[in-house]
Amino acid sequence: MCQSKDDGFVKYxxxxxxxxxxxxxNQSTSLEECKESCFNNCSCMAYASSDVNGCTIWFGDLFNIRKLPHGGKDLYVRVPTSELSTKHRSKLKIxxxxxxxxVCIVFGLLLAFYCISRKRRKQREKMDRTNDGQNEDLELPLYSLSTIIDATDSFSFNNKLGEGGFGPVYKGRLTDGQEIAVKRLSQTSGQGASEFKNEVILIxxxxxxxxxKLLGCCIEGEEKLxxxxxxxxxxxxxxxxxxxxxxxxDWSQRFHIIEGIARGLLYLHQDSRLRIIHRDLKASNVLLDDEMKPKISDFGMARLFGGDETEGVTKRVVGTYGYMAPEYAIDGQFSVKSDVFSFGILLLETLTGKRxxxxxxQKHNLNLVGHVWRMxxxxxxxxxxxxxxxxxxxxSEAMHCIHVGLLCVQELPxxxxxxxxxxxxxxxxxxxxxxxxPGLYVGKYSSSEVDSSSSKNETFSSTNECSITVAEAR
Structure with a gap:
């Protein structure tokens, strides 16, 4: 029994x-009787009306009491009489x-996080559906990263074939014995996801x-292959x-290589269901199979045209020094004739053996095009x-090919x-x-000027040439 006169109850x-x-x-007990019962027991700390008839009283420490925005019960908590003053009640209310x-702020933050997460999840699902549909349309196999790691011996240096603007290229062998070439997007590459996607969609x-021939791709985490x-x-x-x-x-093999490159470009410009301008045709982007037949590669910088479109203008010039047509390098104007110019340069390189x-x-201060034109x-x-x-x-055949090469490198498209x-x-x-x-007839600039221009404009690079994204008129 405890009937301390120094205690009272505060209503929350x-x-x-x-x-x-x-x-x-306590069943069938009024709230007043419940108060009296709690007051007479020193261990009773609080009481409140019950959901059923009667009331509930609590003993010992009280946990997890909080204000509810709606509903809730009236709780009467035992406190010393000294804390029953108006001032202390105001403090408790505060x-x-x-x-x-x-609690409301935390709840609001959790609600906002949930809404944002749900929106992002829907966007990812939409993107996945789009990508799935695109993959189905492309019918392009997807390889797992573990498969490529096994095929290339964890991208071993001994399997490295070379490196270009996109990144290193490795030789690999699949479990069925098929040999593959794996192009790995470098984290420091000037090219990126857009060039990767462009090459996948086009080729x-x-x-x-x-x-x-593109056999497939692999996209896992930061890896793009x-x-x-x-x-x-x-x-x-x-x-x-x-x-x-x-x-x-020999001459016969080189001539067949030139013809094969020409047929490949003709297919891109005219015979395929897509009209494509390669924009980076060069010797290092022409691969040779086991029979020395040429195959054009690297479509990361290619542009797709629809309908009757044949030309365009860009502020982002991409390509390689020595292969770009004048109107493209200076004004950003590109067309099928831009690829024709690059083909002409490649043809002259193949005939002369010079870059x-x-x-x-030095005697006449001429570059390769100017030298061949003078001859x-x-x-x-x-x-x-x-x-x-x-x-x-x-x-006669050699003179004929030089004649064709000079026609391809004319200054005007x-x-x-x-x-x-x-x-x-x-x-x-x-x-x-x-x-x-021809265009680009002028002599070579001094080495200091070339180096300065290259260092300022160079973004994409390859093993043998330096490619650029912006060209300025000199």
Missing amino acids: AGVKVPASIDSRV IIATVASG AKLQHRNLV LIYEYMPNRSLDCYIFDQTHGRQL SRGFHD WKEGRSFEAIDECLRESCTL EDRPTMSAVVLMLGGESALPQPKR
């Missing part, structure tokens, strides 16, 4: 009743109000004997710019032919032939017009 309206393992429900406000829809058919004889630049390996390609970007006629004007074109080809080539005309020209089925003075 609309609260969640305490969570206590020590409580008792504390309860603060706690309630904090997956293309099928031609002179285009490299493209899986191609393996080309055992590497790229064209490994042969035409090397005196030792260059002798492995467009590295050659300089042509002087009737000495045969002297421009690679020495290792002079014994195996036919003079309208003066250049289309690839369909080029294929006919190479087949000797049409008369050739006289070429005008």
Whole structure:
């Protein structure tokens, strides 16, 4: 029994009743009788009306009491008489109000987080559905990262074939024995997800004997991989710019390579269901299979046209020094004729065995195009032919190919032939017009100027050339 005159009860309206393992429900007891019962027991800490008839009293410590925005019960808590003053009650109300406000803020944050998470989840699901539909449309196999790691021996350095603007390329072998080439997007690459997606979408829809075949891709975490058919004889630049390996390609083989590249470009420009401008045609992007047949690769910078579109303008110039048409390098104007210009440069490189970007006629201060043009004007074109080809080539065929190359590198796009005309020209089925003075005829700048320009504009790089994203007129 305890009837301390120093105790009393404070009412807390609309609260969640305490969570206590020590409580008792008194049936058929009025609230006043419940108060008297609690007051007479020193261990009783609080009482409240019950959900059924009667009331509930609590003993010991009270846990988890909080204000409810709606509903709740009136709880009467035992406190010393000294705490029954108005001032102390106001303090308790402030504390309860603060706690309630904090609970509301936390609840609001949780609700906002839930809404944001739900919105992002819906966006991901929508994107996944889009990607799934796109994959079904492309019919492109997806490889797991573990499969590619096993095939390349964890991207072993011994399996590395080379490195370009996209990233390193590795040789691999699948469990069924098929050899593959794996292009791995580098984290420091100037190219990125857009170029990766562009190459997947474009080349997956293309099928031609002179285009490299994309077998599939892998996208897991930060890894973005493209899986191609393996080309055992590497790229064209490994042969035409090397005196030792260059002798492995006689005139007949080089001519067939030139024809194959021309047919591949013709397919891109005209014969495929998509009209595509490659924009980065160069010797290192022409791969050779086991029979030395050429296949155009690297479509990360290609542009797709629809309907009757044949040209466009961009503020983001991409490509490689020495291969870009003047109107594209200076004004950002590109068209199928831009690829024709690049093909002309590649044709002259294949015939002469000299790099467009590295050659300089010091006596006349001319680059490769200017050098070949001067030889042509002087009737000495045969002297421009690679020495290792002079014994195996036919003079008339060699002169004919140089003539076609000069027509392709004309300064004005309208003066250049289309690839369909080029294929006919190479087949000797049409008369050739006289070429005008070609574009990029001027001599080479000093090494300091070239280095400065390259360091300022260079973004994409490859093993043999430096590619750029912005070109400024000099």
